[in-house]
Amino acid sequence: MEDVLLIAIATMGGLGFIFAGGLAIADKKLRVYEDPKIAQINEALPGANCGGCGYAGCYDFAVNVVGGKASVTGCPVGGEDCAQDIANIMGVDAGSSVKLLPRILCKGGHQEAVEKMVEYYGPLSCSAMTIVSGGDKQCYYGCLGGGDCVEACPFNAMVMNDNGLPEVIEELCTGCGNCEKACPRNVIEMHPADRQIFVFCKNHDDPKKAKDVCTVSCMGCGICARKSDGGVEMVDNLAVINYDHLDTDKIPFDKCKTHAIGFLDGREKKLLEIKEEQKN
Numbered sequence: 001m002e003d004v005l006l007i008a009i010a011t012m013g014g015l016g017f018i019f020a021g022g023l024a025i026a027d028k029k030l031r032v033y034e035d036p037k038i039a040q041i042n043e044a045l046p047g048a049n050c051g052g053c054g055y056a057g058c059y060d061f062a063v064n065v066v067g068g069k070a071s072v073t074g075c076p077v078g079g080e081d082c083a084q085d086i087a088n089i090m091g092v093d094a095g096s097s098v099k100l101l102p103r104i105l106c107k108g109g110h111q112e113a114v115e116k117m118v119e120y121y122g123p124l125s126c127s128a129m130t131i132v133s134g135g136d137k138q139c140y141y142g143c144l145g146g147g148d149c150v151e152a153c154p155f156n157a158m159v160m161n162d163n164g165l166p167e168v169i170e171e172l173c174t175g176c177g178n179c180e181k182a183c184p185r186n187v188i189e190m191h192p193a194d195r196q197i198f199v200f201c202k203n204h205d206d207p208k209k210a211k212d213v214c215t216v217s218c219m220g221c222g223i224c225a226r227k228s229d230g231g232v233e234m235v236d237n238l239a240v241i242n243y244d245h246l247d248t249d250k251i252p253f254d255k256c257k258t259h260a261i262g263f264l265d266g267r268e269k270k271l272l273e274i275k276e277e278q279k280n
């Protein structure tokens, strides 16, 4: 009986020894080497996992930085300090990165946009509205007002205002760009934070139709393009700013009847009011 017990113990011990040895060899042979920089960069990132960098999350971004596929400045949430930390880990120059903020290039809310005769009763989602009927507004280019952008923001930096248009809370916005990606109408664009002049419209309809569907649309009259010396171009009935050639003083803000082209804070309207007062 004792012999059987000893044989069993010896067999089990032997097997354990063989398996342990096998595992040790497998560990050596099959181990996938991970560059320690990946963990260091992952540590330096904000951990928001928002996808603003274009990758599945912070770790995936770190893998791609080390793999040479992503830029050290590619995390919009971390900003310059984070980019500098990553550049230090990678031993490269971070250069200077400019903060981008989302700009809502449509001012046609409930008060300005003309609504269709038949009301939309489907889900309150911009992507659903786009598929079903194009929403309530007659304009097929403007904001649908369903708030997909608000839903897509991981930082609660966007809200819908009383006029049915999204607004950015700049203090909370990290510039991740998720709102831009979520908008089926491409009404949201990311621009350098200090950029102030925009055409707040995306309507490519002919001038008469554009005017009929919204009181603040770009009518495609082309006055701004003719006067701005290359600062504004007309693209399919829509004024588009050429920021490389923009000379603010040459934009005839007072000639744009719908104020589709203007400053972010609407200061051109105040200047016009002052001009009018001076005339009277």
Ligand code: SF4
Pocket (backbone or CB within 6 Å): 101, 102, 152, 153, 154, 155, 156, 157, 158, 168, 172, 173, 174, 175, 176, 177, 178, 179, 180
């Ligand atoms: S508003 Fe939100 S989703 Fe849009 S860029 Fe800012 S943080 Fe990102």
Ligand code: SF4
Pocket (backbone or CB within 6 Å): 126, 142, 143, 144, 145, 146, 147, 148, 149, 150, 166, 182, 183, 184, 185, 186, 187, 188
């Ligand atoms: S900006 Fe785009 S995503 Fe946001 S509410 Fe308007 S249509 Fe929808």
